[in-house]
Amino acid sequence: xxxxxxxxxxxxxxxxxxxxASGQGCFQPHFGIYTSxxxxxxxxxxxxxxxxxxxxxxxxxxxxxxxxxxxxxxTTGGWTSSGSxxxxxxxxxxxxxxxxxxxxxxxxxxxxxxxVCTVFGTFLNNGGTGSLPGCLVPSTEDTDDQGxxxxxxxxxxxxxxxxxxxxxxxxxxxxxxxxxxxxxxxxWNGSGLVQYPETQNSHWTVGASxxxxxxxxxxxxxxxxxxxxxxxxxxxxxSFPCVATIxxxxxxxxxxxxWWNYRTxxxxxxxxxxxxNTEENCRAGECGVPVTFSYQMGGxxxxxxxxxxxxxxSSGPPRSSPQIKAVKEAR
Amino acid sequence: MIRYVIxxxxxxxxxxxxxxxxxxxxxxxxxxxxxxxxxxxPELIPDSVAYRLYFVAVSIGANPxxxxxxxxxxxxxxxxxxxxxxxxxxSILSGFRAKYDALVDEYNTSAKEAAARNQTTDxxxxxxxxxxxxxxxxxxxxAQLSSQSAAKLHAFVVSEKKNMKVTGENQ
Numbered sequence: 001x002x003x004x005x006x007x008x009x010x011x012x013x014x015x016x017x018x019x020x021a022s023g024q025g026c027f028q029p030h031f032g033i034y035t036s037x038x039x040x041x042x043x044x045x046x047x048x049x050x051x052x053x054x055x056x057x058x059x060x061x062x063x064x065x066x067x068x069x070x071x072x073x074x075t076t077g078g079w080t081s082s083g084s085x086x087x088x089x090x091x092x093x094x095x096x097x098x099x100x101x102x103x104x105x106x107x108x109x110x111x112x113x114x115x116v117c118t119v120f121g122t123f124l125n126n127g128g129t130g131s132l133p134g135c136l137v138p139s140t141e142d143t144d145d146q147g148x149x150x151x152x153x154x155x156x157x158x159x160x161x162x163x164x165x166x167x168x169x170x171x172x173x174x175x176x177x178x179x180x181x182x183x184x185x186x187x188w189n190g191s192g193l194v195q196y197p198e199t200q201n202s203h204w205t206v207g208a209s210x211x212x213x214x215x216x217x218x219x220x221x222x223x224x225x226x227x228x229x230x231x232x233x234x235x236x237x238x239s240f241p242c243v244a245t246i247x248x249x250x251x252x253x254x255x256x257x258x259w260w261n262y263r264t265x266x267x268x269x270x271x272x273x274x275x276x277n278t279e280e281n282c283r284a285g286e287c288g289v290p291v292t293f294s295y296q297m298g299g300x301x302x303x304x305x306x307x308x309x310x311x312x313x314s315s316g317p318p319r320s321s322p323q324i325k326a327v328k329e330a331r
Numbered sequence: 332m333i334r335y336v337i338x339x340x341x342x343x344x345x346x347x348x349x350x351x352x353x354x355x356x357x358x359x360x361x362x363x364x365x366x367x368x369x370x371x372x373p374e375l376i377p378d379s380v381a382y383r384l385y386f387v388a389v390s391i392g393a394n395p396x397x398x399x400x401x402x403x404x405x406x407x408x409x410x411x412x413x414x415x416x417x418x419x420x421x422s423i424l425s426g427f428r429a430k431y432d433a434l435v436d437e438y439n440t441s442a443k444e445a446a447a448r449n450q451t452t453d454x455x456x457x458x459x460x461x462x463x464x465x466x467x468x469x470x471x472x473x474a475q476l477s478s479q480s481a482a483k484l485h486a487f488v489v490s491e492k493k494n495m496k497v498t499g500e501n502q
Contacts, residue, residue, distance in 0.1 A: 029498055030454075032380060032384045032495060032497040033495065033497075034388050036494060038409045040408075047406075049384060051387050053458075060446075085442075086439070086442050087451075088446065088451050088452045089443065090435045090439060092387055092431075092435065094387070140411075164408075264486075265411070284483065285411070285479045285486075
C-alpha cells in the first residue's frame with residue numbers, strides 16, 4: 001500500500017517539477033518580437049515577426065519547438081507558424097495581414113508572438129491589442145525646402161502626401177505632435193532657451209492651394225535667440241556647431257478627433273559661429289542653405305544680415321496657410 | 332488512505348480534463364524575466380538588434396507573390412527612403428534574406444543532427460554570423476543609397492524600437 005502511495009505522490013512531485021523546469025534553467029529563450037503597422041490609403045498592413053532561438057540545458061530528446069505569430073485585424077488574419085524544429089534550432093516567422101478599412105470605423109487588432117515546446121508547452125508569449133481606425137492615410141510624405149523667409153526668420157518647408165492608389169488628401173487636416181522630448185546642445189543653464197525642445201502641435205489643411213500639399217512648416221530660432229547663442233554660448237560651455245533637435249510626429253485626421261500617426265521625422269536647427277554666424281534648418285533630412293545672421297553689439301546690429309539664398313516668390317499663387325501659425329522655434 | 336489517494340488522482344485528471352475542454356482564451360503573456368520593452372526602454376535595444384528584426388520583417392524570399400511585393404513596397408515607402416533609392420534597397424534586402432535563410436538552414440541542419448544524437452548545439456556562432464550579415468547589409472545601404480535615404484532609413488529603424496521587445500540575451 002505504501003508503495004502505491006509513494007508512487008502516486010512521487011508522480012505528482014515529478015509533474016510539478018516538470019512544469020517549473022522550463023522557467024528554472026532547463027532552457028532559456030532568446031527572442032525578439034517586432035510589430036509594425038503601415039497605412040496606405042484605406043489599406044492597413046500589419047506584420048508580427050518573431051525571431052530567435054533557445055538555449056537548452058537539459059535532455060530534451062523527444063521535444064520539438066516552434067514559434068508562432070498571431071496577427072488579426074477584425075476577423076481577418078490568424079496565426080502563422082514557423083513549423084516544428086529541434087529545441088536548439090533557430091526560428092523566424094512573420095505573420096502578415098492586409099485589411100481595407102471603412103472611414104469612420106474602428107477595428108480591433110490582436111497580435112501575439114509565442115514560442116512553444118512539445119514538452120513544456122508555451123514558454124514565451126507576448127502579445128497585445130490595439131485599435132486601428134479606417135482612415136485615408138498617406139504612405140509617403142515628401143519634404144521640399146522652399147527657402148528662407150527673412151521677415152519671420154524661418155526656413156519654409158512644404159510637404160507632398162501620396163499613396164500607392166493616387167488618392168487625394170485635399171481638405172484633410174494634419175497635425176504635428178512631439179514623439180519624445182528633443183535635445184539642445186545650444187542650451188545652458190540660465191540661457192532662457194528650452195533644454196528639451198518640442199513641436200508646437202500646429203495643424204494644417206492639405207491642398208489649401210496645391211493638390212496634396214501642405215505647408216509651410218516654418219523652422220528656425222528667433223534672431224534674439226541666435227544673438228544669445230553666439231554671444232553668450234561660448235563662455236557658458238556651448239561648443240559650435242550646436243544643434244537643437246525636435247522629434248516630430250505627423251498625424252492625419254480620420255474623423256472627429258481620431259488621428260492616425262503616419263510618420264515621424266527629426267527637425268534640426270544647427271547654429272555655427274565658424275567664420276560667419278550661420279543657421280541651418282532641416283526637416284526629414286531636407287535642409288535649407290545655411291543662412292548668415294548678424295549679431296547685436298552695443299544695442300546695434302553689427303551688420304544688417306542680408307543673405308537670402310532662396311527667397312520666397314511672393315508673386316506666385318498663395319501658399320497653403322496653416323490654421324495655426326506654424327512657427328517652429330525651440331522655445 | 333486509499334480512497335484519499337484515489338480522490339486525489341481523480342481530481343488531477345478532472346482538473347486536466349476541465350482545462351482541455353475550456354474555450355480557447357487569449358493567453359496571458361508569459362514573458363521572459365529579462366524581456367526589454369522598446370516602448371519603455373528603446374535605449375536598451377542596440378541598433379544592430381533593431382536592424383536585424385527590421386530586415387527579417389521587411390525582406391521577402393525568392394519568388395514573392397504580388398501581394399508580398401506590394402506589402403514590402405508600402406513598408407519601404409513609409410520609411411521616407413527616396414523613390415530613386417527604393418529599388419536598390421529592395422535588392423539589398425533580397426540579398427540579406429537569401430544569406431540569412433542559408434545561414435539559418437545550415438545551422439538548423441546541424442542542430443537537428445545533434446539533437447538526434449541527444450546533443451545540444453550552441454547558437455552563438457550563428458548569432459555572430461547573423462550580426463555580421465546585418466552589419467554588412469547596413470554597410471551596403473550606406474554605400475549604395477543616397478546619404479539622405481540612408482539617414483531616413485536609420486531614423487526609421489531606430490524609431491521602430493518602440494514596437495520591439497527582445498530578451499536580454501538576444502542582443
